[in-house]
Amino acid sequence: MQSGYFETLNCPIVRTNMTEFWKEHSQHATVEEMMLDSNAQQLTQHELPEILELLPSLDGIDVLELGAGIGRYTSHLVGKAHYVLAVDFMENFVEKNRKDNSHLGNAEFIQADITQLELQENSFDLIFSNWLFMYLSEKELHALGKKMLSWLRPGGYLFFRESCFHQSGDCKRDFNPTHYRTPANYNHLMTSLRWEESGDKLYGFYIVLSRTVQIYVKMKKNQNQVCWLMQKVSRNEVQQHQGGFNTFQQFLDNQQYTRQGILRYEMMFGAGYVSTGGPSTTREFVDLLNLRPGQEVLDVGCGIGGGDFYMAKNFGVEVLGMDLSSNMVEIAMERAVEEKLPSVQFEVSDATKRTFSESSFDVVYSRDTILHISDKLRLFRKFNSWLKPGGKVLITDYCCGEKPWTPAFQEYVSQRGYILYTPQRYGMFLEEAGFTNVKAEDRTAQFIKVIKDELIRAEKIKNEFIQEFSQEDYDAIVNGWTEKLQRCKTGDQRWGLFYATKD
Structure with missing residues (x-):
């Protein structure tokens, strides 16, 4: 107006x-x-x-x-x-x-x-x-x-x-x-x-x-x-x-996930996605869930909703996506209106403070989000409570190697405010939270391959990206990926896939 x-x-x-x-x-x-x-x-x-x-x-x-x-x-x-x-x-x-x-x-x-x-x-x-x-x-x-x-x-x-x-x-x-x-x-x-x-x-x-x-x-x-x-x-x-910033929400919306920053990530990862692998890893990991029409899915850290639209369109499930970043949810809501897909809903909320009735969901799904949360065991216990008997949880997340870390990695973690654990410890948290059939997989090799593929794609769309955003934005993303590869090479940064069942 x-x-x-x-x-x-x-x-x-x-x-x-x-x-x-x-x-x-x-x-x-x-x-x-x-x-x-x-x-x-x-x-x-x-x-x-x-x-x-x-x-x-x-x-x-x-x-x-x-x-x-x-x-x-x-x-x-x-x-x-x-x-x-x-x-x-x-x-x-x-x-x-x-x-x-x-x-x-x-x-x-x-x-x-x-x-x-x-x-x-x-x-x-x-x-x-x-x-x-x-x-x-x-x-x-x-x-x-x-x-x-x-x-x-x-x-x-x-x-x-x-x-x-x-x-x-x-x-x-x-x-x-x-x-x-x-x-x-x-x-x-x-x-x-x-x-x-x-x-x-x-x-x-x-x-x-x-x-x-x-x-x-x-x-x-x-x-x-x-x-x-x-x-x-x-x-x-x-x-x-x-x-x-006085709150983590302010930090996300004003520094890590500004609207412009989100849209530039999306151009690199693919429409609807702002995390590792975009649609390709989403298809692979969602297939592990064996979703059925009518099931209810909670996506914790939904970003701008690409995975949620994918699940709803291809499997007929109902999805509630939640994210602490209001910028993320604003874009997701705009896309939901455009998609005219009422089976997908979004909310701004904090997973550590949100409450749902017991046995509300068939699946809890989360991609590269829980690295921000300190008390992972408490959160996983909430997930267990929210799931119906037989329900499944699937998580990918940034992890770490055994300490001591290199000074560069320690500085990176501190600057981002991440709370990281080894993939093995991550799996133990899920077991302690009451989950069974826990699979904790170190997918760092896949992470490295995905980043290398994304760097190749970034080079192909470089001119288009710079025209839409800027050379500085392009360099920031490419340099970030290059630094991730180096951290993985030293063994400090890991990437894990975790899935489990509630009895």
Whole structure:
């Protein structure tokens, strides 16, 4: 969108248009009006438990509900929270919410334009918003984001859900003032916010979870409903000025996996891939799993989703890809919309903190990701819990030779923040986690061959690559591969393939 477009949205005419739009769609204060969908009753029935399951514990906390509407969620929030302040733009919606839910507990209901709302700092543990930000301009959303940071207590959470890319509801609209942003727009805008409190304490938002709303995928084959759970965390301003990062997620998105960096890797590895061997190693390793239609696969460290699309298209499985890098997931989500493949979903989340019900998946699959995680045994125990009986785990990962390492390799590992083990020790972790039929294979020879093949391919596409990116980008990748070959030659760097079964 043009930059000037959003600037015009702050004029009184635009606010008047927004008011008129919702006056038209709030006359009877029904759920169909509020959701702008004739199928609202059925959607609500399935959507509520899915959304509520993503929230942090509500027990005894103070909640600010923005864009509360007629109270679809208010009753559930009031039922557990210590206090709920429910705010909406339209008086009809507020009155309906007050009438239905005021008797349930300690709640207040106010009519207000969110762009004018003023509240005390550090007043809430959770801010809950459903379909609100898409009705704000960029400038309004930025201002509201800073306010929300101030309203939340340190460690508090922001949950919001928006329609991205295009509309969902089937309600006829004479005009539509909604701003259908991309998930990337929300990620970048919200994580760039800063709030300085007294005592020079600086806070910002950290993405705990971001994913599509599954019921819309199942009922409408619509992947445009996206929700976020963010946490208010401290930011060390001095560290930022020194070029440091406060979270590993920041490190990934700002240094190792910038959007430009991801796309240049993809051009080298093949469409959809950013890791060793691209489609060739994916085909080889996926074949070991004997996938069957209808099985459910969890891909930990999914990157931009090439392997996930491959599994879904060729074996008829359902795949949930998760990655800590929001840049990776943004690209994967964009590709998912283009592919129109609702059996593949993606989320931004941390595997070490994510929870799933026991026996949720038939396969856990992970490619060159777990090198970032220190407590591998704990993670493998989670994998074991998430798998159904008879389920399989397949992992490839960077490994190492026996110590002592060369100083160059030690520096490389420290600079990247990797936590590496020998292939043999890796296999022992899987056994200790409860897996059986564990196969731990040192595939360093294959790793070397793949890198050499990739260097040959890089030479063939050199001119095209440099035209798309730069000579510096080309040299960075080629030099990186050359250095990997040298580290493998010394015996320091290894590459392992691991697969096992849950009894």
